Amino acid sequence: MMAGEDIVLRATGLTKNFGKLDVTRDVAIALPRGARHALIGPNGAGKTTLINLLTGQLQPDAGQIELEGGDITALAPANRVRLGLSRTFQINTLFPDLTPIEAVTLAVLERQRCAGQFWRRLASHNEAIEESFTILGQLGLADVATRPTRTLPYGQQRLLEIALALAARPRVLLLDEPAAGVPKDESAALFSVIAALPADISVLFIEHDMDIVFKFASRIIVLVGGAVLLEADPQTVRSDPRVREVYLGRGHD
Amino acid sequence: MQTPVSAPIEARDWLRRRSRWSPFEILFWLATLLPFIFFPTYLPLANQIAIAALFAISVDLILGYAGIVTLGHAMFFGLGAYFAGIISVHGWGEPISGLLMAGLFAGVIGYIISFLITRVQHLALIMVTLGLGFLTYELANALHWLTGGTDGLRGISTWPVFGQFRFDMWGYTAYGYALAVLFLCFLLSRRLVNSSFGLALRGIRENVKRMPAIGADHKSHLRLIYAISAAIAGLAGGLLAQTTNTVALDSLSFERSADVVVMLILGGTGRLYGAILGTFIFLVARDQLAGINPQYWYFGIGMLLMVVVLFMPKGILGFLARIVARAK
Numbered sequence: 001m002m003a004g005e006d007i008v009l010r011a012t013g014l015t016k017n018f019g020k021l022d023v024t025r026d027v028a029i030a031l032p033r034g035a036r037h038a039l040i041g042p043n044g045a046g047k048t049t050l051i052n053l054l055t056g057q058l059q060p061d062a063g064q065i066e067l068e069g070g071d072i073t074a075l076a077p078a079n080r081v082r083l084g085l086s087r088t089f090q091i092n093t094l095f096p097d098l099t100p101i102e103a104v105t106l107a108v109l110e111r112q113r114c115a116g117q118f119w120r121r122l123a124s125h126n127e128a129i130e131e132s133f134t135i136l137g138q139l140g141l142a143d144v145a146t147r148p149t150r151t152l153p154y155g156q157q158r159l160l161e162i163a164l165a166l167a168a169r170p171r172v173l174l175l176d177e178p179a180a181g182v183p184k185d186e187s188a189a190l191f192s193v194i195a196a197l198p199a200d201i202s203v204l205f206i207e208h209d210m211d212i213v214f215k216f217a218s219r220i221i222v223l224v225g226g227a228v229l230l231e232a233d234p235q236t237v238r239s240d241p242r243v244r245e246v247y248l249g250r251g252h253d
Numbered sequence: 254m255q256t257p258v259s260a261p262i263e264a265r266d267w268l269r270r271r272s273r274w275s276p277f278e279i280l281f282w283l284a285t286l287l288p289f290i291f292f293p294t295y296l297p298l299a300n301q302i303a304i305a306a307l308f309a310i311s312v313d314l315i316l317g318y319a320g321i322v323t324l325g326h327a328m329f330f331g332l333g334a335y336f337a338g339i340i341s342v343h344g345w346g347e348p349i350s351g352l353l354m355a356g357l358f359a360g361v362i363g364y365i366i367s368f369l370i371t372r373v374q375h376l377a378l379i380m381v382t383l384g385l386g387f388l389t390y391e392l393a394n395a396l397h398w399l400t401g402g403t404d405g406l407r408g409i410s411t412w413p414v415f416g417q418f419r420f421d422m423w424g425y426t427a428y429g430y431a432l433a434v435l436f437l438c439f440l441l442s443r444r445l446v447n448s449s450f451g452l453a454l455r456g457i458r459e460n461v462k463r464m465p466a467i468g469a470d471h472k473s474h475l476r477l478i479y480a481i482s483a484a485i486a487g488l489a490g491g492l493l494a495q496t497t498n499t500v501a502l503d504s505l506s507f508e509r510s511a512d513v514v515v516m517l518i519l520g521g522t523g524r525l526y527g528a529i530l531g532t533f534i535f536l537v538a539r540d541q542l543a544g545i546n547p548q549y550w551y552f553g554i555g556m557l558l559m560v561v562v563l564f565m566p567k568g569i570l571g572f573l574a575r576i577v578a579r580a581k
Binding site: 055076077078081082086087089093094095096097098101102103105106107109110111114115116117118119120121122123125126128129130132133145146164165167168 | 265465
């Protein structure tokens with residue numbers, strides 16, 4: 001970590017055990033503002049667990065998490081989202097019967113803390129609806145905004161995952177395999193959408209396709225056995241013999 | 254990527270269109286006036302249907318919209334009924350203020366209970382609602398001095414509505430009063446389900462796991478809707494006490510809790526009108542089947558329930574809506 005760098009999300013000494021299994025071992029990460037960092041590692045390395053710890057779905061056994069300098073270690077997931085720490089899920093976690101415009105508008109209204117207004121017609125929340133439409137437009141979902149989510153092609157559902165996370169106006173966006181299950185040619189398109197996200201959002205993404213990782217990540221964190229093996233720029237990671245051995249050499253999926 | 258300027262207006266229109274009044278709805282509410290003119294002998298049944306429909310709407314709000322399964326909602330129906338009945342026995346028979354107090358009472362109890370309800374899910378949730386229903390039933394049974402226990406609450410007298418309309422033996426006032434309360438609560442519920450709050454409830458039903466991830470305090474949403482639902486159930490119970498001048502233990506019974514869920518499933522959940530239609534079918538079928546064979550009328554209801562669940566997964570109204578949509 002370079003001194004003086006503007007760190008938005010910082011975790012130190014994160015540790016998590018499931019019984020006797022150490023899934024996260026003394027992990028320290030620091031995401032600078034505007035980062036495009038990739039989190040890689042073999043299956044079972046604890047990548048999703050780390051995301052779950054950072055976003056509060058899991059509580060760490062030890063360690064500390066700071067967002068913009070404030071300690072968020074004990075905060076509930078929803079409170080972390082409100083402070084600007086947003087995530088997507090590896091397996092679609094959407095609202096099947098809602099349309100994208102409804103789902104994203106709901107997320108915008110929750111951010112504005114006015115989703116509980118039961119006396120006010122939904123259609124009267126003009127600004128929230130327009131903002132939601134802008135987000136859907138950014139992700140190329142404007143044309144399907146009024147179709148039920150469950151009828152959308154899988155690739156568009158993956159984009160909606162990101163749209164929902166963006167509605168929270170995150171400072172930090174954690175993407176858990178955003179292209180999981182998406183054909184290789186489509187996943188490049190999906191990542192160019194991610195690359196085009198506003199520059200002040202810090203992004204940490206999990207991805208298995210090394211071509212994509214090397215293309216879109218400015219820095220790579222390699223997680224093995226729950227611990228950080230290496231954190232470096234793509235060139236260094238690519239040439240590191242340990243990484244080759246434990247990860248690249250395996251000819252992963 | 255540039256979005257066309259007209260697009261947000263289309264999306265808003267689409268959202269607005271979803272909450273617009275359809276001619277079907279206006280026709281439906283006009284049809285509720287028919288018993289006054291054509292079926293005056295059925296006014297007491299119409300009154301029962303209006304009260305049960307209001308109760309079913311209260312359950313639809315939590316079950317159909319927020320996805321909270323309950324088998325103990327008669328608890329709030331009975332609390333409202335006993336509250337309205339007891340204040341009348343003790344000298345306050347003014348119907349409207351009595352009814353509002355009954356609804357408020359049930360709503361406050363509902364809000365307190367909601368802290369427990371939002372802690373559990375799935376089977377545990379059903380068991381907790383069931384258990385609370387049993388507790389309330391036995392509590393009312395034990396408080397004989399207050400509730401009359403198994404003898405029922407006697408000596409209720411309800412004053413004329415607005416000091417003008419006496420509760421007549423044919424049931425004109427009773428049905429008119431119950432229908433008015435049903436309609437007002439329906440308007441409130443309709444506005445609620447078409448609000449951002451209604452959208453949040455559907456979000457909870459569709460995927461409760463996602464809600465915290467969009468920054469939602471979904472438990473506070475659930476507590477609010479549970480209290481509102483309890484209050485509406487209390488109003489329905491209060492109506493029963495005021496229009497029949499009796500409150501029996503069966504207003505708190507498991508059977509009432511289960512029947513209301515059956516009515517809702519028959520009509521179709523999550524569309525408000527399903528609650529009303531299901532109640533209508535259930536109670537008219539009971540009225541007719543009981544005339545044929547008073548002992549075995551649940552046989553017919555059982556058949557109907559299975560046919561609906563197997564062949565119309567979204568209830569009778571959902572089935573009809575699909576046919577209409579296909580015809581277009």
